Amino acid sequence: MVDMDLKGDAISELPDAVLHQILSFLSTRESVRTSVLSTRWRSLWSAVPSLHFYQEEFPRRESLLELVERAWAARDADVTIITFRLVVSENIDRCYVGRWLENAAERNVEEAEVEVPVGSGHDGSGIVPDSLLRCQSLRSLKLVLPLWKVVFDDGAVGPGSLTTMHLKGIQSCKSSLGTLISSCPVLQELRLEDCYFDLLKITANELKCLTVSRCIFDAYNEVVISTPKLLSFHYTSGKAQGCFIRDMANLVDASIVLFNLSPQNSSVRAWSGSEIFKGLSHASSLTITYLGNQRLSVEEHLQYLPIYLNLKYLRLNILFSRECMEAIAYMLKHMPDLEILVVHNELVWYSIIEEHISWTSKQLTGGMLNRLKEIQLGNFGSSNHETEFIEFLVKNGRIAQDHDGSSLHQNWMKEELTSDYVVKRALNAVGSAAYLFIQMGAYRGGPNSFAVIGLASKPLHVFAKPRFICEWLPLTFHGDDNSSVTASGQTILPDWGYGRVYTVVVVNCTFSVDVGADGIGGCLVLRATTGGGSDRAAETEERFIAMEEAPGSVNVTMFSTPPKYDCLYCGSPLYGELSPQRVREWIAYHAKLFGLKSHFVIHDAGGVHRDVMEVLRPWMEKGLLTLQDVKEQERFDGYYHNQFLVLNDCLHRYKFMAKWIFVFDMDEFIYLPSETNLEPLLESFSGYTQFTIEQMPMSNTLCQFKDYGNTSRMWGIEKLVYRDARRKVRRDHKYAIQPRSASATGVHLSKNVAGPSLQETGGRIKYFHYHGTLAMRRDPCRELLNATKIFFDNTPYVLDETLRSVAGEVRMFELKMIGPRLAHARE
Numbered sequence: 001m002v003d004m005d006l007k008g009d010a011i012s013e014l015p016d017a018v019l020h021q022i023l024s025f026l027s028t029r030e031s032v033r034t035s036v037l038s039t040r041w042r043s044l045w046s047a048v049p050s051l052h053f054y055q056e057e058f059p060r061r062e063s064l065l066e067l068v069e070r071a072w073a074a075r076d077a078d079v080t081i082i083t084f085r086l087v088v089s090e091n092i093d094r095c096y097v098g099r100w101l102e103n104a105a106e107r108n109v110e111e112a113e114v115e116v117p118v119g120s121g122h123d124g125s126g127i128v129p130d131s132l133l134r135c136q137s138l139r140s141l142k143l144v145l146p147l148w149k150v151v152f153d154d155g156a157v158g159p160g161s162l163t164t165m166h167l168k169g170i171q172s173c174k175s176s177l178g179t180l181i182s183s184c185p186v187l188q189e190l191r192l193e194d195c196y197f198d199l200l201k202i203t204a205n206e207l208k209c210l211t212v213s214r215c216i217f218d219a220y221n222e223v224v225i226s227t228p229k230l231l232s233f234h235y236t237s238g239k240a241q242g243c244f245i246r247d248m249a250n251l252v253d254a255s256i257v258l259f260n261l262s263p264q265n266s267s268v269r270a271w272s273g274s275e276i277f278k279g280l281s282h283a284s285s286l287t288i289t290y291l292g293n294q295r296l297s298v299e300e301h302l303q304y305l306p307i308y309l310n311l312k313y314l315r316l317n318i319l320f321s322r323e324c325m326e327a328i329a330y331m332l333k334h335m336p337d338l339e340i341l342v343v344h345n346e347l348v349w350y351s352i353i354e355e356h357i358s359w360t361s362k363q364l365t366g367g368m369l370n371r372l373k374e375i376q377l378g379n380f381g382s383s384n385h386e387t388e389f390i391e392f393l394v395k396n397g398r399i400a401q402d403h404d405g406s407s408l409h410q411n412w413m414k415e416e417l418t419s420d421y422v423v424k425r426a427l428n429a430v431g432s433a434a435y436l437f438i439q440m441g442a443y444r445g446g447p448n449s450f451a452v453i454g455l456a457s458k459p460l461h462v463f464a465k466p467r468f469i470c471e472w473l474p475l476t477f478h479g480d481d482n483s484s485v486t487a488s489g490q491t492i493l494p495d496w497g498y499g500r501v502y503t504v505v506v507v508n509c510t511f512s513v514d515v516g517a518d519g520i521g522g523c524l525v526l527r528a529t530t531g532g533g534s535d536r537a538a539e540t541e542e543r544f545i546a547m548e549e550a551p552g553s554v555n556v557t558m559f560s561t562p563p564k565y566d567c568l569y570c571g572s573p574l575y576g577e578l579s580p581q582r583v584r585e586w587i588a589y590h591a592k593l594f595g596l597k598s599h600f601v602i603h604d605a606g607g608v609h610r611d612v613m614e615v616l617r618p619w620m621e622k623g624l625l626t627l628q629d630v631k632e633q634e635r636f637d638g639y640y641h642n643q644f645l646v647l648n649d650c651l652h653r654y655k656f657m658a659k660w661i662f663v664f665d666m667d668e669f670i671y672l673p674s675e676t677n678l679e680p681l682l683e684s685f686s687g688y689t690q691f692t693i694e695q696m697p698m699s700n701t702l703c704q705f706k707d708y709g710n711t712s713r714m715w716g717i718e719k720l721v722y723r724d725a726r727r728k729v730r731r732d733h734k735y736a737i738q739p740r741s742a743s744a745t746g747v748h749l750s751k752n753v754a755g756p757s758l759q760e761t762g763g764r765i766k767y768f769h770y771h772g773t774l775a776m777r778r779d780p781c782r783e784l785l786n787a788t789k790i791f792f793d794n795t796p797y798v799l800d801e802t803l804r805s806v807a808g809e810v811r812m813f814e815l816k817m818i819g820p821r822l823a824h825a826r827e
Helices: 016-023 028-036 061-073 094-106 176-182 273-279 298-302 322-332 384-396 458-463 580-594 610-621 631-635 643-653 678-684 804-822
Strands: 050-054 083-087 111-115 140-144 164-168 189-193 200-203 209-213 223-226 232-236 243-246 253-258 285-290 313-318 340-345 374-378 428-430 437-446 449-457 468-474 485-488 490-492 502-510 522-529 541-549 565-570 598-604 625-629 658-663 668-671 690-697 702-704 722-724 734-737 766-769 783-785 789-792 795-799
Touching: 016 804, 050 061, 061 094, 083 094, 094 111, 176 200, 243 273, 298 322, 313 322, 322 384, 437 502, 437 522, 437 541, 437 643, 449 458, 449 522, 449 541, 449 643, 458 502, 468 502, 502 522, 502 643, 565 580, 565 643, 565 678, 580 598, 580 610, 580 668, 580 804, 598 643, 610 625, 610 804, 643 658, 690 722
Parallel strands: 050 083, 083 111, 111 140, 140 164, 164 189, 189 209, 200 223, 209 232, 223 243, 232 253, 253 285, 285 313, 313 340, 340 374, 565 598, 565 658, 598 625, 690 766, 702 783
Antiparallel strands: 428 437, 437 449, 449 502, 468 485, 468 522, 490 502, 522 541, 658 734, 668 766, 690 734, 722 795, 789 795
8 A cells, every 4th residue: 555645646656457447437538638647647548448538528529539539549459448438419420430339349348339410421321330239248339320220140149248228310221130139148128219120020038128219110011029028118119000019928017109000800910909909918007109090999909909917007198089988998898907097188179079979888897997096087178978988987986895895995005117217106195184194115024913104193193092903804805704803003103203294103013813824815904093183072994905915925934034135224315406426425335335235225305316316327227226216205294304204114115135224324424443344243233133323423614735626526535534523422323223123213213122222332333424415516625724633613623534545445346346337427
């Protein structure tokens, strides 16, 4: 290690490989500028493994061309290029672009991203180099090259490591693109935009996400898609009616835009609507937009419609008419478990002339809407056929009933996976005014126990005695037997009185016998009462299904087997205008500290804007981080963005997946003064249910004068090096807990645990607290000092470079884990 006190230019003493990695975080133009520092730096830029060119950095296009040519000329042919990125907004001759792509392929590029408008030349087109399409090191390919062609022959060996391919504006000669896709054995994400194809056949056994948007196809050829592991499918191109969609048994989310569908008996069978609908039959969420000038007809288009056994959510964007009512009713008969129906009328003008078409399906409902819970109608008018349709839905949409015939609201939580792989959460309200109960989640606590987490009226729980009664109804329950089981719910209010209109309530349901462990399935019903709080003359009761279990879905061994993770982070809700760079530092630091047997759960209450999302995405793709959208909780007036609610939900959601759950904020950095890693420390604390972590408050404005001019390029933990030296320390600020021994939790400590707590760790684990820096989207350095001790604003500070000393290791860890993707993260 270089002695920082003895060497004036310590960074120049680092090995070339380390300096190359550091320079890879810069754009190539910035990297080249370091060559003027000294002779040591003169040629370092020429061996940096990443080339990033952005036209916005150059005053003239010619300057950009000159630097790109110079960069390639300075590199030996055997120097590997990890990333080649070129983003320009002006025309560049296709000969340049083609040559640069060939250079990248020759140097075993792993990530290639090129965005160039139409190039110069008689037609502006080019051909994507064959060497790039065969490059075995290539993992990610993103090309925005309007009018460029892909030519790929049958039998050719494709890029064997490619997992992500985004193409925009590309033309495919004959079946070239389909052949290329078929030759990518590990391709998982494919996005095609504004492309042109003579023939498109997509066969990809590992593909998870497929988007085909605004593409044009030869009118006489078909589109065939065979993707057995596909989870997400979005098709908005003009020839959707020409699709064969096959082998999508794992499909979760799908959306498709249809134009004119040909009849069932069409001579061109591939253009039949049934072929499309059959391919989407496994989806649980489906959006269909039909914009054809011919009406959607049962006889013409839907005669062979399959049964959608998994479908829970259906959205129809259609040109609404009386004939459409017949088609929609027919479709609903094939969706027995549909829960949410959204119909949006795409017509912007309503005819005063009523159509005279007989609507027969209204007599053929047969209970087809038994499970429907929510109906949304958009852009509807007051014509007769629209009114009839609304009456039809109201009449046939039946709320599920319990065994004694009383209304039973099916109000368990719904969640969905967005196209960004974010788990979007939903909270369900029961009651009126200040809701009696607002459920966020319900989870098993064992073979005979459950926890239901939600919000309830704070005045009701302060001034009355509301009760919860738990009931388990097996799937075989018919209302006339004794198979149901009841128990009194134990309520815990874990927010220590901080609640406002609403307080957090954890309802623990423990039955005298095991329930559902036999695998037959069933549901947990919760009966919430007011305890006379709203009307002393009567006690109001609401009954709702808190949780459903399908047959065979419960594995009771999970309650006794070792957890998947050693450590799991439960984050408080993020809100406000957050700094992407601070988030980046925090994740990289703690991912290194906690290790690969850890997981991070981040809750977005409005703070995860686009730039922060770009920081989170690489770790999400690595499977190390889960992002949950909890912005809906903002509807309900609880304490601090319902922090206690979110943390208790996280505790019970991951109760059996982690040995330890850590609770602290994203402006706090855990540090082990004497331990080399976290595992032996946690092992020594295994006899305690929870332990607290000592706080080390840091200044959020004081930096060193020696860093003058460099702070904008430094990480926060490198430049904020002055620690509050006051003696008083609160050790109960943040903590870690063994979740299997806790029934509820708090922000600073849990008061609902079984077993001893440790509130003095002997300084073995601490956290540095950079208060307020997470929401500071500028360089935090406001005062530059030379002192090792100082009084500032009546507070004593001492120089503490503890985290500065490990920042380099964290940078290298990030680079090893996710590459240089976050090199340009903003403050």
